[in-house]
Amino acid sequence: MSNKINTYKILFIATIESHILNFHIPFIQYFQNKGCEVHIATKLENRQDELKKLGVVYHGVDFERSPYSFSNIKALKQLINIMKRNKYSLVHVHTPVGAFLGRLAAKITNTKPVLYTAHGFHFYKGAPLKNWIIYYTMEKIAAHWTDGLITMNEEDFNIARKFNLRRKDAVFYVHGVGIDINKYCVNDEEKRKKLREELGFSEDDILILTVAEINTNKNHKQIIDAIKILKNYTDIYYLIVGTGEKEEKLKNYVLLNNLENRIIFLGYRRDISEILNAVDIFALTSLREGLPRAIMEAMAAGKPIIATNVRGNRDLVRDEVNGCLVPVNNIEETAKAVAKLAENKMLRTKMGEEGKRIIQDYAIERVLKEMDEIYSLYL
Template sequence: MKKILFIATVESHILNFHIPFIQYFQNKGCEVHVATKLGNRQDELKKLGIVCYDIDFERSPYSFSNLKALNQLIKIMREDKYSLIHVHTPVGAFLGRLAAKITGTKPVIYTAHGFHFYKGASIKNWLIYYTMERLAAHWTDGLITMNDEDYNAAKRFKLRKSNAVFYVHGVGLDIDKYNISDKNERKQTRKAFGFGEKDIVILTVAELNANKNHKQILDSLIKLKSLDNVYYLIVGIGEYECYLKKYVEENGLSGKVKLLGFRLDIPDLLNISDIFALTSMREGLPRCIMEAMAAGKPVVATDVRGNRDLVKDGTNGYLVPLDDVNATVDALQNLIESEDLRKKMGDEGRKIIQDYSIDKVLKEMDEIYRRLFI
């Protein structure tokens, strides 16, 4: 039986993005293993018949723990003799490819979910991450990207195989899951949150950290305070939770903003929302925007890599400059004031997102796997 190894720095990455591709191999009779830093969701992986290895990864490339992680990867590769390794996330991908190089394991496929070097990134990021990627490219048989900027950057790398840089439409989305049109259910759920039919609900689903830049929306809401019927829901957890709660309180937004923490009912929350917002500093190809588009919601997003691959300015939403609060206010106000515009842009988003369905992405990945492995 062929054994396939998926590598990512954290287990949530595997669970959130890669289960359909793991099942793709299981359906072909392969045994799938996962090497990641296991946490409180590891039972979800094991229930799917996945063999799990707990690896001492740290997200920071400077952590000495990653030397231990490298040795752990070398050990399991020598013991299990994998037929294919598919690596993800910068640190996990680099160490996984290095371990594969040391053990002579191949082919190795790398999916870049958003290079940490990009237009506008710090010199430090370019020095560290660009160097890592350029070096590890020599140990890579196939490199998968999911936005235009990364695709063009990846084509400059020298891979082990020629013509092996690919563009796919993200990690795939179960579009029907987000297409909820039950008006009565929307009304009842909004009522449970304390929202009336005429209230406007803005939603963000994103980890609470510096990169996701929730403050740009909060600062926009401060300027929109006079609109009594506008509310903001934030879904996510992270190290910025205390900071955001304090910022909301200090700026008189406590009655307007709800931090909901970790949630599994994203389709329902999208159903009760009117506008989706994501003002990140950096993205690869944000799944949360894809979900919002599938739910028929207009999107206000920063004009950065990844966001601009999904949001066509003036068509299915608005792209605003990073940290430009006035432009964000204008975009939100346009949508707040016009139900017809919200519906029109939401409908356009539904059309665009069809190319990103899980069925289409699985077909794209099938072609890549067949070319490099099967």
């Protein structure tokens, strides 16, 4: 794509503000560096100062994450008005509800082209039937209004290829949203020791970390239950970074099982790279994933991974190579994986090095090149 396309207006759409700010800043800046005016349409929450600093034009849309909410009719009308007021050269939609309504509004206003990035279809092998009925149907319908569909894992790519898109052969595979590998490759023994001391741990303690919203899908309980049955391993601790709707319930569960000294809730943190440097193992036992950035960050930091054997996780974690894949809700297998890694520092180091090698394909520089090739087809 030429360096200057400054007559273009680009619109990014996502149901929630945090999705844009957590995952799409490099792609917004990509267009800004080419002289484009970038617009954001999302449900505004409490991070508008960050949007202002980005230099984007942002539009508040009353999205609801549930596809059943009648409020989304209002959101659709708002999107139609935004598209009527602005002649966009490209619309890039994200998240299930935002993507569906964004494509419908583009269809109604004859706004083209429209790209859709699927960060993990809500229908997948083993998903509840209602997910297939609702989300699969939504995607099948919206495919007719889609000029390009971008996927991030093998399972989604194979499903997407069966959709009838507006353009033929317009399903793409990219290596996620990209990460700044150098940011997480800290490897500073002095900082590691200092942070462990601040958190109340010695160098001999084994620290497992999960960075994720505390909700049903992220399934923190699987690691908690594994630690519960490892009664002889008193030096294993589980650190949870994140907040969420199930936080109080999970804290109560920990108290009921007398694990409050082994399970540490750290809340919302901005020093993820430093915490990764200080821990020994990273865990993500989700029920479903698209392509989890948290695992990518842990791999960049050289940590062995314990993850459930689900779509997205298994795209990143190669069993017995850079971590251990365990079945969803299989506590015994999870406990075995924890014990295996806790007992063997050499294995942890070896798996961590393999992870650092594998994650090179997911570097932000590579993903930007992949996206540049896709954007060039449409602008």
